[in-house]
Amino acid sequence: MNIITPIRNRLQGFSRAYRRFPLTILLAVGLFVWLIVNEYRMDQILSQVWVGRLISTWIYAIILAFLIGSLTEGKSYTRLRMGLIYAIGAAIVAVVYFWVFPSDQRLFVQDGVYVYFGLILATLLAIFLESSLRPGQRVPHKALEVLTSFAWTALFSFVIGLGSFLVFVMIDALFDANLRLDRFARVIFEATMLLFAVPFFLSGLKPSGQTLEKAYQPLFQRLLRFVCLPLAFVYTAVLYVYFAKILITQTWPQGLVSHLVLWYSLFVIAVYIFLRGDKDKLPKVIDYFPLALLPLLAMMFGSIGQRIAQYGWTPNRYLVVLAGIWSLGALIYISLKKYSPWILAASLVLVILIGTNSPLGAYDVSVRSQKQILNDVLVENQMLLDDQLVSVEVDPTVRQRISASVLWFVNQQATNQLAFLPEDYVMNDFETVFGFMPDYQDVWGDRPQYVGFYAQQDFSLETQAGKLLYVAMYGNELKTVEGFTFRIEGEYLMIETDTQELSVSFSWLVEQASENKLQEMRLLEEGGYQIYIQNASGRLSGDDVQLNDVTFYLIAPNN
Numbered sequence: 001m002n003i004i005t006p007i008r009n010r011l012q013g014f015s016r017a018y019r020r021f022p023l024t025i026l027l028a029v030g031l032f033v034w035l036i037v038n039e040y041r042m043d044q045i046l047s048q049v050w051v052g053r054l055i056s057t058w059i060y061a062i063i064l065a066f067l068i069g070s071l072t073e074g075k076s077y078t079r080l081r082m083g084l085i086y087a088i089g090a091a092i093v094a095v096v097y098f099w100v101f102p103s104d105q106r107l108f109v110q111d112g113v114y115v116y117f118g119l120i121l122a123t124l125l126a127i128f129l130e131s132s133l134r135p136g137q138r139v140p141h142k143a144l145e146v147l148t149s150f151a152w153t154a155l156f157s158f159v160i161g162l163g164s165f166l167v168f169v170m171i172d173a174l175f176d177a178n179l180r181l182d183r184f185a186r187v188i189f190e191a192t193m194l195l196f197a198v199p200f201f202l203s204g205l206k207p208s209g210q211t212l213e214k215a216y217q218p219l220f221q222r223l224l225r226f227v228c229l230p231l232a233f234v235y236t237a238v239l240y241v242y243f244a245k246i247l248i249t250q251t252w253p254q255g256l257v258s259h260l261v262l263w264y265s266l267f268v269i270a271v272y273i274f275l276r277g278d279k280d281k282l283p284k285v286i287d288y289f290p291l292a293l294l295p296l297l298a299m300m301f302g303s304i305g306q307r308i309a310q311y312g313w314t315p316n317r318y319l320v321v322l323a324g325i326w327s328l329g330a331l332i333y334i335s336l337k338k339y340s341p342w343i344l345a346a347s348l349v350l351v352i353l354i355g356t357n358s359p360l361g362a363y364d365v366s367v368r369s370q371k372q373i374l375n376d377v378l379v380e381n382q383m384l385l386d387d388q389l390v391s392v393e394v395d396p397t398v399r400q401r402i403s404a405s406v407l408w409f410v411n412q413q414a415t416n417q418l419a420f421l422p423e424d425y426v427m428n429d430f431e432t433v434f435g436f437m438p439d440y441q442d443v444w445g446d447r448p449q450y451v452g453f454y455a456q457q458d459f460s461l462e463t464q465a466g467k468l469l470y471v472a473m474y475g476n477e478l479k480t481v482e483g484f485t486f487r488i489e490g491e492y493l494m495i496e497t498d499t500q501e502l503s504v505s506f507s508w509l510v511e512q513a514s515e516n517k518l519q520e521m522r523l524l525e526e527g528g529y530q531i532y533i534q535n536a537s538g539r540l541s542g543d544d545v546q547l548n549d550v551t552f553y554l555i556a557p558n559n
Contacts, residue, residue: 007477013203013204013263014199014203016203017202021065021066021070022198023065023068023069023196024062024066024202025199025202026056026067026375027061027062027065028194028195029194029195030058031058031062031194032190032191032194032195032207035190036187039057039183039186039187040184046290047249047476048478053107054100054114055099055172056100056107057093057096057100057101060093060096060116060119060123061093062198063120063123063124063245064092065089066127066202067123067124067127068085068086068089068127069195070127070514071126071127071129071130071131072085073208074132074207080472083413088151096116099115100119101116101368103351106475106477109201110336110365110412110414111132111356112363114356114357115356115357116354116355117356118284118353118355118361119356119357120235121352121484122352122362123343124350125349125352127142127144127146128341128342128345129342129345130142130208131540132208133342138342139273139277139344139345140274140277140341141344143274144216145204145205145206148204149201149203149204149205150201153197153204155476156196157192157196157197158488160192160196161188161189161192162216164192165184165188167209168181168244171188171370176412181274181406182339182536196319225275226333228267228271228343229271229286230270232267232271232289236292236293238269239261239264239284240295241294242257243295243296243299246395248297252302252306258300258304258320259304261299262300262320262323262324264296264322265294265296265324265327265331266327268293268331269327270332271346272289272290273277273334273341273344276334285369290331290332290333291332291335291336293331294328294331297324297327297328297331300320300324301324302316304324305319307505308321308386312366312369312370312373313365313366313369314366314408315362315363315366318355318361318362318365318366319355322351326347326348329347330347342446351387363412367409367414367417370409371409371417371418374418375404377401377402378402378420379400381394383402383434384420385417387419387420389420389436391434392435399436399438399441403430403439404432406418406421406427406434406438406480406539407417407438407537409426410425410427410474410549411475411539421433426472426538427548427549428535428551431454432528435453438454438537445489451509451514451537451538451540452509452536452537453522453535453536454534454537455521457521465557466530466555466558467555467556467558468553468554468555469482469550469553469555469556470553470554471484471551471552471553471554473487473488473493474548474549475548475549476488483497484496484497484554488547488549488550490549491506491507491509491544491545491546493506493552494532495526497552504531505513506538506545506547506550507545508522509545510540510545521534522554523525527557528557529556529557530554531554532552532555533552533554534551535549535552536551536552537550538548556557
């Protein structure tokens with residue numbers, strides 16, 4: 001009975017959720033209706049850029065409507081003022097559609113991925129800026145309320161979605177129905193997320209002003225005090241032992257330690273905020289615990305600072321440093337006796353927006369840094385005079401550094417920032433522009449390593465029987481040539497026709513990690529098609545390859 005009652009209350013809360021967040025639920029239902037109406041052609045249009053733009057913007061509109069509903073709930077605004085608020089929201093959604101996704105060729109252009117997901121995260125965190133949460137310690141109670149509702153929603157959505165799909169799997173297996181299970185899976189996922197998960201999650205949130213400072217549930221109290229807090233002490237001890245090792249060996253750590261310290265700091269901040277939000281009295285030592293992390297953060301800044309000095313800024317390094325700065329300020333701030341979690345939430349939203357949606361963001365700072373480093377290397381080796389490249393002989397280390405740097409700009413879609421590169425530059429033009437073959441090595445100190453395959457056409461393909469197509473692919477672009485649709489997915493080149501879909505693996509690029517000379521074109525055969533690979537490059541992480549670009553000839557058999 002105790003289990004059934006809260007479930008029944010939650011389901012009954014659907015109607016209350018609609019009254020509180022009508023626009024959020026209507027947008028979710030509208031997206032589901034659009035997806036169902038277009039389901040018959042979804043296989044053909046799903047990979048097209050305009051579909052990704054529309055769905056991504058629609059998802060952001062749902063989240064923004066939720067934020068507006070949360071911040072305006074319980075306020076006695078006039079209709080004119082509410083209309084103005086929703087008009088501003090509509091303008092923001094339009095800006096997202098046209099500014100974040102400006103290209104018809106690919107979904108995310110340049111810093112688009114940072115801008116979009118930064119907006120998503122900042123918008124979600126902004127629900128804690130509700131004015132009724134400012135007094136006292138109400139933010140952790142609101143956060144617990146949100147996390148609890150999310151956990152219940154995830155659990156029920158998983159059970160309902162999986163259970164519904166298994167029904168169709170059984171029907172297909174028992175009655176030989178030949179169902180399109182992939183389509184059923186997609187529709188079930190869409191229905192579960194948009195028709196069930198959204199209102200179910202909203203129904204678990206209390207109305208504005210009803211989040212109170214009170215004792216946590218006994219289970220959560222025990223989790224905080226007897227699991228999370230001891231773990232925090234153990235992690236601190238381990239990191240201090242590692243810190244002592246650094247002082248003794250005088251060797252700075254590489255790579256992973258920065259992320260470990262950062263995530264640990266964020267974990268401690270979250271645990272401490274929840275502990276301070278508890279009404280039960282805490283030991284005095286807890287008040288000084290955040291200050292114990294300051295030397296560890298200093299170790300993190302020293303480690304990543306060395307890498308920045310050697311290899312410059314990258315988006316990942318920038319975001320780690322920015323998150324570390326916020327963590328440092330937050331740890332000092334929460335060590336005060338009187339602090340406001342509301343201010344912490346507001347500062348985190350501001351930091352996210354600065355790091356992803358401003359000229360001081362991760363992408364812009366990284367591009368300027370890497371541009372300066374590449375220019376310095378070229379000038380130092382007398383390869384750049386008056387913004388013009390000069391072909392000179394350089395040693396292998398310099399070739400590797402230039403190759404990796406130029407490929408970084410290609411991957412970041414920032415080649416327009418390099419005045420000495422021609423328009424529409426691709427890595428296939430590297431030898432023509434720089435005068436030597438690209439040599440990919442892990443010179444920047446970061447995984448993954450870049451690998452490439454380059455071949456010369458030493459025989460004529462015109463004599464081959466069948467239709468001959470020449471195709472050059474880059475990144476996540478979608479290209480259609482004479483009825484064939486091409487795209488890159490992971491290590492695969494996907495080739496679609498009206499009747500079949502081929503997956504051409506490029507896992508063999510792993511073998512090319514040490515090859516930097518021209519070779520013969522590589523022949524791949526798949527589904528009756530012959531594919532002659534002229535050039536291909538990708539990122540190598542362990543034994544996994546992420547294909548970046550490929551140039552090839554396709555010979556299709558005559559029908």
